[in-house]
Amino acid sequence: MLIGELINTSRDAVRMAVESRDDSFIRELAEEQEKAGADYIDVNCGSMIGQESEAMRWLVKIVQEVASVPLCIDSPSPEVLELGLASSREKSPMINSVSAETERFREIIPLATRYGAKVIALCMDDGGVPASADDRVKIAGRLVTDLSQAGVALDDIFLDPLVQPISTSETAGREVLRAVDAIRSAHPDAHLVSGLSNVSFGLPSRKLLNRTFLVQLMSAGMDAFLVDPLDRDLMGAYYASAALLGLDEFGIGYIEQFRAGAFE
């Protein structure tokens, strides 16, 4: 499962488009991502301080004019999340994100149940971001228990193990891979999700590291990713890896991508 990450006002072009209410730019970005294979379209305007609510309302409206896939509403603010969810007409939007931090969990869970939303759940708690695989697995377990108790179906839970850069700790990638493997075994019916760019911070040729890590994460059992769906090399690695792991019956999806010219 792929979540297209490009509609984010931390990217200059998107910020400018939102500020000038350039709806055709946003529409095009939504359409392109869906066409390239995004199953969800992430909408993040957290950088528009003081104007985030209005920006979210506008973005959700514009993106929904063209996208047939559901939205992933991305904000640290419960109010903005609620606003985005309320204006989302799709049955199952996604919330990005909840965590095991006491206050954040308490504020956001009612939204998940009220809107029947899928939930990205970050494996961090009041102690912060864990360093080891074991701590990630523990927090993931707690999140699954607490989310289930709150009425969120396992199939709607997307656990994010929080990838950190290998440039500052060479075991950062390995710890996440170990965590993914263990979480997958412990919670086979929940999903595992991650962004890819953190891992390569501070290193050259980041896209090479990002897509190699994508393949490794898939092998460890991760099944959802926040990505730039317009990155053809990355998408090629995704479809090839899915076929090789037996996630794509007879490799039909891979063949479809080939026919569509995705590997040229």
Added chain:
Amino acid sequence: MSYEEIREQVAKGNAPKVKELTEAALAQGTPPQEILQEGLIPAMDTVGEKFQAGEIFVSEMMIAARAMYASLDLIKPLLATQQSVTKGKAIVGTVKGDLHDIGKNLVAMLMEGGGYEVVDLGINVPPSKFVDAIREQNPDIVLLSALLTTTMPAMEETIRAIEAAGLRGSIAIGVGGAPVTQEFAERIGADFYAPDASAAVSQANRVLAGS
């Protein structure tokens, strides 16, 4: 032993060799202060310049810092107590309500790599803890991190608390984190804004050079 050799090995990140060269230099009676001034600090200056020019990468800066510490750990106890052994002292922390430490840790590591002595207050640091730490540590630079728009107001709160404690004049305050902008930094009265962890180092260098 030549200082050039120490500088070279620090830049290469060869910690065992740097340690060996330092031990040899000390055994020959070389003043520790000289090893610091002629060897380590210029080595880290060069590393920092290359990093900012994009010639070397974060990993290479990290191992250079590790090599620098292989020497610094030996000579530090031999230096006069009040003597500053680094470019300056920096306090870093993620502000109250915010538990994200990735960016803050990167800043701490790169500052250390850039030749600063770093005191890391951790995450979810209340304004009063910053104030106490400034009193105790007497830093040159204070770096505030926030990853969430919802915790950015705590940056302003922290700066106001530092002002109220009468400590604002003695330090330079830098702010950063994904949602933070230059405009926000100016509005809350920070001395500088760092769009990423490496910019925190170059901005700190710039501010200290100017003062």
